[in-house]
Amino acid sequence: MRALHPEDSLEREVNLTLQGVNMSSSRIITHDRAISDRLTEAGRNVELVRVPPEAPSVALLGLRKDPPLQFHLATEMARMRRRSAQQRLLQSTIGAAVFLLVGLGLTGVTVTRRLMAEVRLADLRQEQFQTTQTHSRLFRERYAGMLTRRTFNLPQAWAELEFMMPPQLEVESVGVTQERLTAMLKRRHLDLDFRDPPLSLGELKEAVELSASWQGAVVKPIMGDHELKYQLEKMR
Amino acid sequence: MNLRVLRLTFIILGIVAVFVAYDQYDAGDRVDMQILSELPALNATKLEMRALNQATPKPLRPQNEALEYLLARLVDDTELLGSSVRLERSPAESEWNTVNHGVTKTAITVSSPADKQAGLGYFAMMWELLLRQPVSIVSASLKVQDAVITLSVDLELLALEGGG
Numbered sequence: 001m002r003a004l005h006p007e008d009s010l011e012r013e014v015n016l017t018l019q020g021v022n023m024s025s026s027r028i029i030t031h032d033r034a035i036s037d038r039l040t041e042a043g044r045n046v047e048l049v050r051v052p053p054e055a056p057s058v059a060l061l062g063l064r065k066d067p068p069l070q071f072h073l074a075t076e077m078a079r080m081r082r083r084s085a086q087q088r089l090l091q092s093t094i095g096a097a098v099f100l101l102v103g104l105g106l107t108g109v110t111v112t113r114r115l116m117a118e119v120r121l122a123d124l125r126q127e128q129f130q131t132t133q134t135h136s137r138l139f140r141e142r143y144a145g146m147l148t149r150r151t152f153n154l155p156q157a158w159a160e161l162e163f164m165m166p167p168q169l170e171v172e173s174v175g176v177t178q179e180r181l182t183a184m185l186k187r188r189h190l191d192l193d194f195r196d197p198p199l200s201l202g203e204l205k206e207a208v209e210l211s212a213s214w215q216g217a218v219v220k221p222i223m224g225d226h227e228l229k230y231q232l233e234k235m236r
Numbered sequence: 237m238n239l240r241v242l243r244l245t246f247i248i249l250g251i252v253a254v255f256v257a258y259d260q261y262d263a264g265d266r267v268d269m270q271i272l273s274e275l276p277a278l279n280a281t282k283l284e285m286r287a288l289n290q291a292t293p294k295p296l297r298p299q300n301e302a303l304e305y306l307l308a309r310l311v312d313d314t315e316l317l318g319s320s321v322r323l324e325r326s327p328a329e330s331e332w333n334t335v336n337h338g339v340t341k342t343a344i345t346v347s348s349p350a351d352k353q354a355g356l357g358y359f360a361m362m363w364e365l366l367l368r369q370p371v372s373i374v375s376a377s378l379k380v381q382d383a384v385i386t387l388s389v390d391l392e393l394l395a396l397e398g399g400g
Contacts, residue, residue, distance in 0.1 A: 103251070118267055141293045142289075
Protein backbone atom coordinates (compact mmCIF):
# COMPACT_ATOMS: atom_id res chain seq x y z
CA MET A 1 0.00 0.00 0.00
CA ARG A 2 1.43 3.38 -0.99
CA ALA A 3 0.08 6.77 -0.20
CA LEU A 4 -0.38 8.87 -3.29
CA HIS A 5 -0.79 12.53 -3.84
CA PRO A 6 -2.73 13.97 -6.77
CA GLU A 7 0.28 16.15 -7.80
CA ASP A 8 2.68 13.18 -8.06
CA SER A 9 3.35 11.21 -11.17
CA LEU A 10 0.46 8.92 -10.55
CA GLU A 11 0.91 6.69 -13.50
CA ARG A 12 4.49 5.92 -12.59
CA GLU A 13 3.78 5.49 -8.90
CA VAL A 14 0.91 3.17 -9.52
CA ASN A 15 2.77 0.99 -11.87
CA LEU A 16 5.90 0.87 -9.77
CA THR A 17 3.86 -0.13 -6.84
CA LEU A 18 2.06 -2.84 -8.74
CA GLN A 19 5.31 -4.20 -10.12
CA GLY A 20 6.89 -4.05 -6.67
CA VAL A 21 4.24 -6.26 -5.17
CA ASN A 22 3.78 -8.46 -8.19
CA MET A 23 0.14 -7.66 -8.53
CA SER A 24 -0.21 -6.72 -12.09
CA SER A 25 -3.76 -8.00 -12.36
CA SER A 26 -5.15 -6.03 -9.45
CA ARG A 27 -7.73 -3.33 -9.75
CA ILE A 28 -7.16 0.28 -9.01
CA ILE A 29 -9.37 1.55 -6.23
CA THR A 30 -9.25 4.97 -4.70
CA HIS A 31 -11.49 7.22 -2.71
CA ASP A 32 -9.84 10.36 -4.10
CA ARG A 33 -11.72 11.77 -7.05
CA ALA A 34 -8.80 13.83 -8.30
CA ILE A 35 -6.59 10.75 -8.43
CA SER A 36 -9.37 8.78 -10.03
CA ASP A 37 -9.87 11.44 -12.70
CA ARG A 38 -6.22 11.62 -13.58
CA LEU A 39 -5.78 7.88 -13.79
CA THR A 40 -8.96 7.59 -15.84
CA GLU A 41 -7.61 10.23 -18.23
CA ALA A 42 -4.42 8.16 -18.44
CA GLY A 43 -6.52 5.19 -19.56
CA ARG A 44 -6.72 3.27 -16.32
CA ASN A 45 -9.84 1.58 -15.13
CA VAL A 46 -10.30 3.09 -11.67
CA GLU A 47 -12.92 2.24 -9.13
CA LEU A 48 -13.87 5.10 -6.85
CA VAL A 49 -14.84 4.09 -3.33
CA ARG A 50 -16.11 5.95 -0.34
CA VAL A 51 -13.96 6.06 2.79
CA PRO A 52 -14.02 8.24 5.83
CA PRO A 53 -12.86 11.78 5.09
CA GLU A 54 -9.85 11.57 7.45
CA ALA A 55 -8.43 8.52 5.66
CA PRO A 56 -5.19 9.12 3.70
CA SER A 57 -5.27 9.00 -0.05
CA VAL A 58 -5.25 5.39 -1.00
CA ALA A 59 -4.74 3.97 -4.39
CA LEU A 60 -4.62 0.71 -5.70
CA LEU A 61 -4.29 -1.83 -6.72
CA GLY A 62 -5.30 -3.52 -9.60
CA LEU A 63 -4.48 -3.33 -13.21
CA ARG A 64 -6.39 -5.84 -15.23
CA LYS A 65 -3.45 -6.36 -17.58
CA ASP A 66 0.23 -5.45 -17.81
CA PRO A 67 0.84 -1.87 -18.86
CA PRO A 68 2.35 -1.24 -22.30
CA LEU A 69 5.08 0.88 -20.73
CA GLN A 70 8.02 -0.64 -18.87
CA PHE A 71 9.15 1.17 -15.82
CA HIS A 72 12.54 0.69 -14.29
CA LEU A 73 14.03 1.30 -10.97
CA ALA A 74 16.93 3.72 -10.65
CA THR A 75 19.46 0.91 -10.26
CA GLU A 76 18.08 -0.82 -13.31
CA MET A 77 18.26 2.39 -15.27
CA ALA A 78 21.83 2.95 -14.14
CA ARG A 79 22.75 -0.59 -15.14
CA MET A 80 21.14 -0.13 -18.52
CA ARG A 81 22.91 3.17 -19.05
CA ARG A 82 26.23 1.54 -18.16
CA ARG A 83 25.58 -1.28 -20.55
CA SER A 84 24.61 1.12 -23.29
CA ALA A 85 27.71 3.25 -22.69
CA GLN A 86 29.89 0.14 -22.82
CA GLN A 87 28.27 -0.90 -26.09
CA ARG A 88 28.83 2.55 -27.55
CA LEU A 89 32.47 2.45 -26.40
CA LEU A 90 32.93 -0.95 -27.99
CA GLN A 91 31.34 0.25 -31.23
CA SER A 92 33.51 3.36 -31.36
CA THR A 93 36.59 1.25 -30.61
CA ILE A 94 35.70 -1.04 -33.50
CA GLY A 95 35.18 2.07 -35.65
CA ALA A 96 38.59 3.39 -34.63
CA ALA A 97 40.13 -0.01 -35.44
CA VAL A 98 38.52 0.05 -38.89
CA PHE A 99 39.82 3.60 -39.38
CA LEU A 100 43.31 2.41 -38.42
CA LEU A 101 43.06 -0.56 -40.80
CA VAL A 102 41.92 1.68 -43.65
CA GLY A 103 44.78 4.06 -42.89
CA LEU A 104 47.27 1.20 -42.86
CA GLY A 105 45.83 -0.14 -46.09
CA LEU A 106 46.13 3.24 -47.77
CA THR A 107 49.67 3.58 -46.49
CA GLY A 108 50.54 0.17 -47.90
CA VAL A 109 49.08 1.00 -51.30
CA THR A 110 50.72 4.42 -51.54
CA VAL A 111 54.11 3.15 -50.32
CA THR A 112 53.99 0.36 -52.91
CA ARG A 113 53.03 2.84 -55.61
CA ARG A 114 55.88 5.18 -54.66
CA LEU A 115 58.41 2.35 -54.55
CA MET A 116 57.30 1.11 -57.96
CA ALA A 117 57.52 4.63 -59.37
CA GLU A 118 61.01 5.00 -57.91
CA VAL A 119 62.08 1.72 -59.50
CA ARG A 120 60.68 2.92 -62.84
CA LEU A 121 62.51 6.23 -62.45
CA ALA A 122 65.76 4.47 -61.59
CA ASP A 123 65.35 2.22 -64.66
CA LEU A 124 64.59 5.24 -66.80
CA ARG A 125 67.67 7.08 -65.55
CA GLN A 126 69.84 4.05 -66.10
CA GLU A 127 68.52 3.74 -69.64
CA GLN A 128 68.96 7.47 -70.15
CA PHE A 129 72.56 7.27 -68.96
CA GLN A 130 73.35 4.41 -71.31
CA THR A 131 71.51 6.04 -74.20
CA THR A 132 73.26 9.35 -73.63
CA GLN A 133 76.64 7.65 -73.77
CA THR A 134 75.84 6.02 -77.09
CA HIS A 135 74.09 9.11 -78.34
CA SER A 136 77.02 11.42 -77.66
CA ARG A 137 79.39 9.05 -79.43
CA LEU A 138 77.05 8.72 -82.41
CA PHE A 139 76.46 12.45 -82.41
CA ARG A 140 80.17 13.24 -82.76
CA GLU A 141 80.58 10.58 -85.44
CA ARG A 142 77.51 11.11 -87.54
CA TYR A 143 75.82 14.43 -86.88
CA ALA A 144 77.57 16.03 -89.83
CA GLY A 145 76.51 13.11 -92.01
CA MET A 146 72.90 13.49 -90.92
CA LEU A 147 72.90 17.18 -91.85
CA THR A 148 74.47 16.52 -95.22
CA ARG A 149 71.84 13.91 -96.02
CA ARG A 150 69.20 16.60 -95.90
CA THR A 151 71.16 18.96 -98.14
CA PHE A 152 69.78 19.75 -101.52
CA ASN A 153 71.98 19.40 -104.60
CA LEU A 154 71.98 22.86 -106.11
CA PRO A 155 74.14 22.31 -109.23
CA GLN A 156 71.92 19.35 -110.12
CA ALA A 157 68.82 21.52 -109.79
CA TRP A 158 70.45 24.07 -112.08
CA ALA A 159 71.33 21.40 -114.64
CA GLU A 160 67.78 20.03 -114.60
CA LEU A 161 66.41 23.48 -115.35
CA GLU A 162 68.91 24.05 -118.15
CA PHE A 163 67.89 20.80 -119.79
CA MET A 164 64.15 20.91 -119.23
CA MET A 165 63.24 24.54 -119.88
CA PRO A 166 62.00 25.65 -123.30
CA PRO A 167 64.84 27.00 -125.46
CA GLN A 168 63.51 30.56 -125.25
CA LEU A 169 64.51 30.71 -121.58
CA GLU A 170 67.79 30.54 -119.73
CA VAL A 171 68.57 30.19 -116.04
CA GLU A 172 69.77 33.38 -114.42
CA SER A 173 70.10 32.22 -110.84
CA VAL A 174 69.26 29.34 -108.54
CA GLY A 175 69.17 29.56 -104.79
CA VAL A 176 68.44 27.31 -101.89
CA THR A 177 67.76 28.12 -98.24
CA GLN A 178 66.58 26.00 -95.33
CA GLU A 179 62.97 26.75 -96.27
CA ARG A 180 62.77 27.12 -100.03
CA LEU A 181 64.29 26.60 -103.40
CA THR A 182 64.12 29.45 -105.92
CA ALA A 183 65.18 30.06 -109.48
CA MET A 184 65.01 33.01 -111.84
CA LEU A 185 64.57 32.42 -115.55
CA LYS A 186 64.86 35.06 -118.27
CA ARG A 187 64.37 35.27 -122.00
CA ARG A 188 67.40 34.12 -123.89
CA HIS A 189 68.91 36.96 -125.98
CA LEU A 190 70.02 35.93 -129.42
CA ASP A 191 72.25 38.00 -131.65
CA LEU A 192 70.38 37.04 -134.77
CA ASP A 193 67.64 39.36 -135.81
CA PHE A 194 64.54 37.26 -135.54
CA ARG A 195 61.69 37.20 -133.09
CA ASP A 196 61.66 34.59 -130.38
CA PRO A 197 58.88 32.07 -130.79
CA PRO A 198 56.06 32.75 -128.34
CA LEU A 199 56.11 30.98 -124.97
CA SER A 200 53.04 30.34 -122.86
CA LEU A 201 52.96 30.03 -119.08
CA GLY A 202 51.35 26.60 -119.54
CA GLU A 203 54.36 25.35 -121.47
CA LEU A 204 56.66 26.62 -118.80
CA LYS A 205 54.65 24.94 -116.05
CA GLU A 206 54.70 21.66 -117.96
CA ALA A 207 58.47 21.89 -118.29
CA VAL A 208 58.80 22.60 -114.56
CA GLU A 209 56.75 19.51 -113.71
CA LEU A 210 59.11 17.37 -115.79
CA SER A 211 62.07 18.47 -113.71
CA ALA A 212 62.47 16.22 -110.64
CA SER A 213 63.94 18.87 -108.36
CA TRP A 214 61.34 21.45 -109.28
CA GLN A 215 58.12 19.46 -109.31
CA GLY A 216 55.35 21.42 -107.61
CA ALA A 217 57.19 24.74 -107.87
CA VAL A 218 55.09 27.87 -108.26
CA VAL A 219 55.79 29.81 -111.47
CA LYS A 220 55.42 33.58 -111.33
CA PRO A 221 55.99 35.92 -114.27
CA ILE A 222 57.81 39.07 -113.16
CA MET A 223 57.78 42.21 -115.28
CA GLY A 224 61.17 43.93 -115.15
CA ASP A 225 62.14 47.27 -116.73
CA HIS A 226 62.64 45.92 -120.20
CA GLU A 227 62.19 42.23 -119.95
CA LEU A 228 59.92 39.53 -118.62
CA LYS A 229 61.37 37.08 -116.12
CA TYR A 230 59.94 33.99 -114.48
CA GLN A 231 60.44 33.08 -110.89
CA LEU A 232 60.17 29.49 -109.67
CA GLU A 233 59.63 28.91 -106.01
CA LYS A 234 59.30 25.64 -104.17
CA MET A 235 59.08 24.97 -100.45
CA ARG A 236 61.55 22.32 -99.30
CA MET B 237 39.08 2.04 -19.44
CA ASN B 238 41.21 -0.27 -21.48
CA LEU B 239 38.85 0.09 -24.39
CA ARG B 240 39.09 3.86 -24.18
CA VAL B 241 42.89 3.71 -24.31
CA LEU B 242 42.70 1.24 -27.15
CA ARG B 243 40.26 3.47 -29.04
CA LEU B 244 42.45 6.52 -28.54
CA THR B 245 45.51 4.55 -29.69
CA PHE B 246 43.66 3.35 -32.79
CA ILE B 247 42.54 6.87 -33.63
CA ILE B 248 46.02 8.32 -33.19
CA LEU B 249 47.63 5.51 -35.17
CA GLY B 250 44.92 5.85 -37.83
CA ILE B 251 45.60 9.57 -38.18
CA VAL B 252 49.33 8.90 -38.43
CA ALA B 253 48.68 6.18 -41.04
CA VAL B 254 46.48 8.51 -43.10
CA PHE B 255 49.12 11.22 -42.90
CA VAL B 256 51.84 8.79 -43.97
CA ALA B 257 49.59 7.56 -46.80
CA TYR B 258 49.06 11.12 -48.01
CA ASP B 259 52.78 11.84 -47.77
CA GLN B 260 53.61 8.72 -49.75
CA TYR B 261 50.94 9.50 -52.32
CA ASP B 262 52.44 12.96 -52.73
CA ALA B 263 55.95 11.52 -53.00
CA GLY B 264 54.73 8.98 -55.58
CA ASP B 265 53.14 11.78 -57.56
CA ARG B 266 56.39 13.71 -57.55
CA VAL B 267 58.28 10.66 -58.83
CA ASP B 268 55.63 10.16 -61.53
CA MET B 269 55.99 13.78 -62.55
CA GLN B 270 59.75 13.32 -62.80
CA ILE B 271 59.24 10.27 -65.00
CA LEU B 272 56.81 12.18 -67.19
CA SER B 273 59.23 15.08 -67.54
CA GLU B 274 62.27 12.90 -68.29
CA LEU B 275 60.59 10.44 -70.65
CA PRO B 276 60.17 12.83 -73.61
CA ALA B 277 63.89 13.66 -73.51
CA LEU B 278 64.76 9.96 -73.61
CA ASN B 279 62.33 9.33 -76.47
CA ALA B 280 63.74 12.31 -78.38
CA THR B 281 67.27 10.99 -77.87
CA LYS B 282 66.23 7.54 -79.11
CA LEU B 283 64.59 9.08 -82.15
CA GLU B 284 67.69 11.12 -82.92
CA MET B 285 69.87 8.03 -82.43
CA ARG B 286 67.78 6.21 -85.01
CA ALA B 287 68.39 9.04 -87.47
CA LEU B 288 72.08 9.19 -86.57
CA ASN B 289 72.44 5.45 -87.07
CA GLN B 290 71.26 5.84 -90.64
CA ALA B 291 73.69 8.68 -91.40
CA THR B 292 77.16 8.25 -92.85
CA PRO B 293 79.94 8.70 -90.31
CA LYS B 294 82.02 11.81 -90.93
CA PRO B 295 85.00 12.29 -88.68
CA LEU B 296 85.20 15.68 -87.03
CA ARG B 297 88.43 17.54 -86.43
CA PRO B 298 89.35 19.95 -83.69
CA GLN B 299 88.36 23.55 -84.33
CA ASN B 300 91.87 24.76 -85.14
CA GLU B 301 92.27 22.14 -87.87
CA ALA B 302 88.75 21.91 -89.26
CA LEU B 303 88.65 25.10 -91.33
CA GLU B 304 92.12 24.65 -92.71
CA TYR B 305 91.35 21.05 -93.60
CA LEU B 306 88.12 22.01 -95.37
CA LEU B 307 89.86 24.64 -97.53
CA ALA B 308 92.73 22.29 -98.28
CA ARG B 309 90.25 19.65 -99.47
CA LEU B 310 88.35 22.15 -101.61
CA VAL B 311 91.50 23.48 -103.24
CA ASP B 312 93.69 20.38 -103.40
CA ASP B 313 91.33 17.52 -104.11
CA THR B 314 90.56 18.73 -107.58
CA GLU B 315 92.68 20.63 -109.99
CA LEU B 316 89.56 22.12 -111.49
CA LEU B 317 88.92 24.20 -108.44
CA GLY B 318 92.42 25.49 -108.32
CA SER B 319 92.70 28.60 -106.23
CA SER B 320 89.38 30.04 -107.29
CA VAL B 321 87.70 29.23 -104.00
CA ARG B 322 87.56 32.24 -101.78
CA LEU B 323 86.76 32.30 -98.09
CA GLU B 324 84.88 35.43 -97.10
CA ARG B 325 86.26 35.50 -93.57
CA SER B 326 89.62 34.55 -92.15
CA PRO B 327 89.77 31.55 -89.80
CA ALA B 328 90.83 33.84 -86.98
CA GLU B 329 87.53 35.69 -87.22
CA SER B 330 85.49 32.53 -86.94
CA GLU B 331 83.31 32.26 -83.89
CA TRP B 332 82.58 28.72 -82.79
CA ASN B 333 79.21 27.94 -81.24
CA THR B 334 78.41 24.82 -79.27
CA VAL B 335 75.97 22.42 -80.92
CA ASN B 336 75.88 19.47 -78.50
CA HIS B 337 77.98 16.63 -77.08
CA GLY B 338 81.28 18.42 -77.65
CA VAL B 339 80.47 19.46 -81.20
CA THR B 340 80.82 23.08 -82.29
CA LYS B 341 80.08 24.88 -85.50
CA THR B 342 81.04 28.07 -87.22
CA ALA B 343 79.44 29.83 -90.15
CA ILE B 344 81.64 30.39 -93.17
CA THR B 345 80.91 31.72 -96.60
CA VAL B 346 82.70 30.35 -99.61
CA SER B 347 82.39 31.81 -103.09
CA SER B 348 83.87 30.74 -106.36
CA PRO B 349 83.41 32.51 -109.71
CA ALA B 350 84.06 30.81 -113.04
CA ASP B 351 82.96 31.25 -116.61
CA LYS B 352 79.58 29.82 -117.46
CA GLN B 353 80.76 27.05 -119.73
CA ALA B 354 82.91 25.39 -117.12
CA GLY B 355 80.78 26.49 -114.22
CA LEU B 356 78.15 23.83 -114.05
CA GLY B 357 80.43 20.79 -113.94
CA TYR B 358 82.86 22.74 -111.87
CA PHE B 359 80.38 23.54 -109.18
CA ALA B 360 78.76 20.12 -109.29
CA MET B 361 82.12 18.70 -108.31
CA MET B 362 82.66 21.33 -105.68
CA TRP B 363 79.23 20.57 -104.25
CA GLU B 364 80.09 16.89 -104.04
CA LEU B 365 83.28 17.77 -102.23
CA LEU B 366 81.36 19.90 -99.78
CA LEU B 367 78.87 17.13 -99.07
CA ARG B 368 81.72 14.80 -98.14
CA GLN B 369 82.91 17.24 -95.50
CA PRO B 370 81.35 17.71 -92.07
CA VAL B 371 79.40 20.76 -93.13
CA SER B 372 75.79 21.84 -93.18
CA ILE B 373 74.73 24.04 -96.05
CA VAL B 374 72.57 26.86 -94.72
CA SER B 375 71.92 28.48 -98.08
CA ALA B 376 73.48 28.58 -101.50
CA SER B 377 73.01 30.38 -104.76
CA LEU B 378 74.24 30.10 -108.30
CA LYS B 379 74.15 33.26 -110.39
CA VAL B 380 75.06 34.13 -113.92
CA GLN B 381 76.18 37.65 -114.55
CA ASP B 382 78.11 38.86 -117.56
CA ALA B 383 78.85 35.30 -118.62
CA VAL B 384 80.39 34.61 -115.24
CA ILE B 385 78.74 32.08 -113.00
CA THR B 386 79.14 32.52 -109.28
CA LEU B 387 78.50 29.96 -106.59
CA SER B 388 78.02 31.33 -103.11
CA VAL B 389 77.59 28.89 -100.30
CA ASP B 390 76.79 29.83 -96.75
CA LEU B 391 77.72 26.82 -94.71
CA GLU B 392 78.31 25.75 -91.18
CA LEU B 393 81.44 23.78 -90.48
CA LEU B 394 81.24 21.26 -87.66
CA ALA B 395 84.25 20.48 -85.47
CA LEU B 396 85.13 18.97 -82.13
CA GLU B 397 85.02 21.39 -79.26
CA GLY B 398 88.35 22.86 -78.20
CA GLY B 399 91.68 23.20 -79.94
CA GLY B 400 92.97 19.69 -79.40
